[in-house]
Amino acid sequence: MIVEIGHYALILALALSLVQGTIPLAGAHLRYDSWVAVARPVAIVQFGFVAVSFAALTYAFVVSDFSVLNVAMNSHSAKPLLYKVSGVWGNHEGSLLLWVLILTLFGATVAVFGGNLPPELRARVLSVQALIGTGFLLFMLLTSNPFERLVPAPADGQGLNPLLQDPGLAFHPPFLYLGYVGFSMAFSFAVAALIEGKVDAAWARWVRPWTLAAWCCLTVGIALGSWWAYYELGWGGFWFWDPVENASFMPWLAGTALLHTAIVVEKRGALRSWTILLAILTFSLSLLGTFLVRSGVLTSVHAFATDPARGVFILAFLILVTGGSLTLFAIRAPTLKGGGLFAPISREGALVLNNLLLTTACATVLLGTLYPLFLDALTGEKVSVGPPYFHATFVPLMVPVIAAAGFGPLMAWKRGDLAGALSRLRVALVFTFAVALATLVFAAKAPLLAVLGTALGTWLVAAALSELAERLKLFRASPGESWRRARHLPRAAYGMTIAHAGAGIVILGVIVSVTWETEHLQVVRVGDTVPIGGYDFTFRGVEDVKGPNYDAVRGIFDVSRDGDPVAVMTPESRVYNTSTMTTTEAAIRPTLTSDLYAVIGDPDGKGGWAARLYHKPLVHWIWLGAILMAIGGVVSLTDRRHRVGAPKRKPVRSNTDTTRPVEA
Amino acid sequence: MTRRRRRLYFIVSSMVMLGVATALMLNAFQENLVFFHSPSEVAEKSIPAERRFRLGGLVEENSVIKGDDGVTISFRVTDTAATVPVRYRGLLPDLFREGQGVVADGSLDGTGTFVATEILAKHDETYMPPEVAEALKKAGQWQGE
Numbered sequence: 001m002i003v004e005i006g007h008y009a010l011i012l013a014l015a016l017s018l019v020q021g022t023i024p025l026a027g028a029h030l031r032y033d034s035w036v037a038v039a040r041p042v043a044i045v046q047f048g049f050v051a052v053s054f055a056a057l058t059y060a061f062v063v064s065d066f067s068v069l070n071v072a073m074n075s076h077s078a079k080p081l082l083y084k085v086s087g088v089w090g091n092h093e094g095s096l097l098l099w100v101l102i103l104t105l106f107g108a109t110v111a112v113f114g115g116n117l118p119p120e121l122r123a124r125v126l127s128v129q130a131l132i133g134t135g136f137l138l139f140m141l142l143t144s145n146p147f148e149r150l151v152p153a154p155a156d157g158q159g160l161n162p163l164l165q166d167p168g169l170a171f172h173p174p175f176l177y178l179g180y181v182g183f184s185m186a187f188s189f190a191v192a193a194l195i196e197g198k199v200d201a202a203w204a205r206w207v208r209p210w211t212l213a214a215w216c217c218l219t220v221g222i223a224l225g226s227w228w229a230y231y232e233l234g235w236g237g238f239w240f241w242d243p244v245e246n247a248s249f250m251p252w253l254a255g256t257a258l259l260h261t262a263i264v265v266e267k268r269g270a271l272r273s274w275t276i277l278l279a280i281l282t283f284s285l286s287l288l289g290t291f292l293v294r295s296g297v298l299t300s301v302h303a304f305a306t307d308p309a310r311g312v313f314i315l316a317f318l319i320l321v322t323g324g325s326l327t328l329f330a331i332r333a334p335t336l337k338g339g340g341l342f343a344p345i346s347r348e349g350a351l352v353l354n355n356l357l358l359t360t361a362c363a364t365v366l367l368g369t370l371y372p373l374f375l376d377a378l379t380g381e382k383v384s385v386g387p388p389y390f391h392a393t394f395v396p397l398m399v400p401v402i403a404a405a406g407f408g409p410l411m412a413w414k415r416g417d418l419a420g421a422l423s424r425l426r427v428a429l430v431f432t433f434a435v436a437l438a439t440l441v442f443a444a445k446a447p448l449l450a451v452l453g454t455a456l457g458t459w460l461v462a463a464a465l466s467e468l469a470e471r472l473k474l475f476r477a478s479p480g481e482s483w484r485r486a487r488h489l490p491r492a493a494y495g496m497t498i499a500h501a502g503a504g505i506v507i508l509g510v511i512v513s514v515t516w517e518t519e520h521l522q523v524v525r526v527g528d529t530v531p532i533g534g535y536d537f538t539f540r541g542v543e544d545v546k547g548p549n550y551d552a553v554r555g556i557f558d559v560s561r562d563g564d565p566v567a568v569m570t571p572e573s574r575v576y577n578t579s580t581m582t583t584t585e586a587a588i589r590p591t592l593t594s595d596l597y598a599v600i601g602d603p604d605g606k607g608g609w610a611a612r613l614y615h616k617p618l619v620h621w622i623w624l625g626a627i628l629m630a631i632g633g634v635v636s637l638t639d640r641r642h643r644v645g646a647p648k649r650k651p652v653r654s655n656t657d658t659t660r661p662v663e664a
Numbered sequence: 665m666t667r668r669r670r671r672l673y674f675i676v677s678s679m680v681m682l683g684v685a686t687a688l689m690l691n692a693f694q695e696n697l698v699f700f701h702s703p704s705e706v707a708e709k710s711i712p713a714e715r716r717f718r719l720g721g722l723v724e725e726n727s728v729i730k731g732d733d734g735v736t737i738s739f740r741v742t743d744t745a746a747t748v749p750v751r752y753r754g755l756l757p758d759l760f761r762e763g764q765g766v767v768a769d770g771s772l773d774g775t776g777t778f779v780a781t782e783i784l785a786k787h788d789e790t791y792m793p794p795e796v797a798e799a800l801k802k803a804g805q806w807q808g809e
Binding site for chain 2: 234352353357361363364367371381382384386392393396522523573584599604
């Protein structure tokens, strides 16, 4: 019964989204105030229906109602509660429902808190949101219904893949989706602005917090995914340039560019049409990411062939959203002229450079990700594009971005002074050179590229901190004066410093851990000691362990440094009862400067066990840095100007006459 | 600086950027595309030693032998029409099993043995890599003709 209510609520939500997608849009155009007013209540009620639907599916998972196909396929009665709940979005149909839930939640948020938005703009934004929602709801109801019944109901479910039964991965999809769907707000605002023919500072002030929030969530989501791969897959890698990873990384890159260009629109009124275009592209990449990953197309184009209805719908929807919005852009963009002028060497110029490089880098990732699909569809030839391709294209493009990210914040708007910025960054420059030199001299092996990477990461951290010190007049003014400045500095400035430093820390973590890791692969017998990275691993043997829904073999290693015990590490190899599948549980011991990582393999039949032991310097900096980036975003979100909200705009004039640029 | 000049700068720098990116991509594609081959194709084409590619098929029953060091594994990959011997040093992924599908990344040594640098993990026991399924289908058809 509850399942049918969920299904029914979903159909009602579709009907409402059709209303919301058309009436307010038409009302804003025809100036029928009553039609415009429809947007807010409908958006809120629509969210209510989707929430009911989501709750119904969650209920079916929690009580293990195996008469629902989706539950039978993806859940099992013996699963811990957390994974029963996360099983809701651990599959194609349920993840779409989560997507729509977040979409309508954001719509309702605009409806509730958008009191200071001009009614027409708000109506149009909500309509565009509803049109996206309509696409998703139709897709679900027509091809991927999460409430489909299974007759007869099986006695038990097939279980969630044990690899996915992990807290890191339970929360990975919701964060990714908060990010993807958050970019839909930027998209809806962009399309609404194109329809209105008006982009101004107030518009940017609304778009930026949404983009920022979405970007923070996406950053956390990607970091969680990478962390999961690191500790769960058991070979210590954190990023594989796998198509599924790239699918989330592309919107992140485009979103990062959007984040920066929105500042220019807000502060200087320049780069408007570019910002709009970027908003469209970012969301299109989010859509691409959602569909490609969940529909299985990325592993093979034949997934399209096995379920043509889904494939055709996805293609049509992507073409409609991307093509439609780009066409609208082509028609309206020429009317969005204007904005402040600036010299190439200026804050704006630096942000343009950032944007060009980030979008180009994004394009190389896109091509590398989709190329195997194209080639397979056209010639039937099977290829894979692996990490070497991305190292040869993406990495060189990021080098200038990082170098410029150090200078950019010290440039004045309109016309900057490169020599002045350099002289104010001299401490950071000297420090960077010192670190590079020290790496070259003291590191056991120091490939030139690794030294360059280390220098870049150090530079970004040092430059970000110097810029903050510069603004506080640290050590140049009295401590009291610096303190006064520190209290009055906008939160957004702190946010930027934290996020830039975080990015530098990620780079350092990646470069140092990859270059200077040590790995030992060998058979160990009880009492064997393996020295690695200055630590001694002594194998104490194995024991059998029984978990809630698995049996495991646990290896025991005593780890010591110079004879002093440091830790006992217990990697496991688990066999799950429901699927006879084995998973490797690595034991990871973080120290101040490195991670120790141990994996236990198969017995060799002669009393020994295969084991893989790693010493990975600074590897946890990767996630630490990512978290700092997200924190930087959150700090920036709490900036006063976002809390106070956008000032009211002048009344919108008739559509044909709103093209007058607002000169800054 | 006029608006026209600024636009010119913008366009020129975008073009430069795109040019650099295209050059990087073409270069990377030339060197880093990894082709997928079935054992039949390996037997048929003469793939030069050291050329990296992916080998996919089934792990032949009773072919897995553990080396003396305990971490080097030898086995044969088959598509039922042809087989290729494979050597791999490392821990096998959790789902590696005789009779199951496998994809290995590596290159041939001089003697026709495929030296794998990576055995690709798959995420559930019922999953068959699409490339392997395709290769098996092809091999099956050849046998029929």
